[in-house]
Amino acid sequence: MNLLVTGAAGFIGSAYVRMLLAAGAAQDNGVLRVTVLDSLTYAGSLDNLDLSDPRLTFVQGDICDAPLVDQLMAQADQVIHFAAESHVDRSIASADAFVRTNVTGTQTLLDAALRHNVDRFVHVSTDEVYGSVESGSRTEQDPLDPNSPYAASKAASDLLALSYHRTHGLDVRVTRCSNNYGPRQFPEKIIPLFLTTLLDGGDVPLYGDGLNRRDWLHVEDHCAAIELVRAGGSAGRVYNISGGIELSNRELTGRLLAACGADWTQVRHVPDRKGHDRRYSIDCTRMRTELGYSPRHDFESGLAETFAWYRDNRDWWEPLKRRQSAGPTGGAALRRPLGGLPA
Structure with a gap:
């Protein structure tokens, strides 16, 4: 089994690869081999991967590089596509990337998956x-209604991916997750940003009244759910993945x-962000009933574990924050008040 995993030097993708490799060499009655394709933007780090593992091959490259993608896809049995620009604040500042x-x-x-x-x-x-979402929770059948440039670009990619199933018969499976947290998350999202800043004795910025609400999902639960979809999901299906703990940003800050x-x-209370969505909530009944999904991490212990990791691994996050502060592309974004919409 040869898996091509895009964006796996980042937070969620690397956690998924570590999970796969820790599970052992046998997957789907064959020997597991993983090729990671990652461009190593500001949010990617090779420290997130064990490059000494003989089952793992790392390729630095851009998913828009068609010849490179074609070469790697020719060797792949399956694809797990994590690679994305994902921070809402950055998409508001500039949507091009x-x-x-x-x-x-x-x-x-x-296109390459279809060819091969x-x-x-x-x-x-x-x-x-x-x-x-004002009330209730969105199911996979609900219409898409993205409000930020980031969310709009992800909605477009979802629809594009599903169109390749409906038009060409490509086995496409889409997962939609709630807010992830856990070790090794780049310190621009609310939990690692606040933890690392508070560990240094600094002040943290909270958007608006702090009452925007999000559901929280431990990254390991997310990765386990993705593996359920890869191994047992259905072609052309969308699967919502939630953690089951909804908090306002103010409650989370506390x-x-x-x-x-x-x-x-x-x-520090700072002016609210443009177009700031008030509440996200998704229904993961399909994941539970079809694939047996149930998150293993309760939020209290998961957050305590995450805090301990950042407390004990300054050598991982301190260089990232210094690099961002120095710029040239990251510094301005980091100095803007972050923390209103964790994603």
Whole structure:
């Protein structure tokens, strides 16, 4: 079994690869081999992968590079597509990279998968494509209503991927997850940003009134769910993946402050972000009933484990924050008030 995993030097993709390799060499009655394709943008790090594992091959490259993608796809049995520009704040500042990577990059992969008769293509997406949810939870049958350039680019890539199933018969499976957290998340999202800043004794920025609500999903539960979809899902299906813990950003901030032994004097209330969605909520009944999904991590222990990892691994995150602060492309974005919409 040869798997091509895109974007797997990043937070979620690398967790998925580590999970696969830790499970052993045998997958689907064959020897598992994983090829990671990642362009190593600011959010990717080779420290997230064990490059000494003989089952793992790393290729630095762009998913929009059609000749390279074609070469790798010719050797692949299945594809798990994580690669994406994913931070909403950055998409508001400039949407170009989001359209290029999330839409054109996905199309490049799909075209190559079709040419080489890839067995299945798992496309990893987000609950943000459904837009803000006033009440209840969105199911896979609900219409897409994205509000940020990031969410719009992911919605476009979802529809494009599903069109290759309906038009060409390519086995495409789409997953849409709620907000992930856990070790090795790049420190621009709310949990690692707040934890690392508070660990340094700094102040953290909270958008607006802090009442925007999100569901939280441990990255390992997300990866286990993706593997359920890859191994047992159905072609042409969309699968929502949630963690089952909904918090306002203010409630989350209180828990992060408590974890770090800090208090509300270290919180700065900053103007709300443009187009800030009030609430996300997805129904994962399909995952539970069809594939037996159930998250293993409760939020209290998962957050405690995440705090401990950032506390004990400064050598991982401190260089990333220094690099962002220095720019040239990352510095301005980091100095903008982040933390309103974790994704």
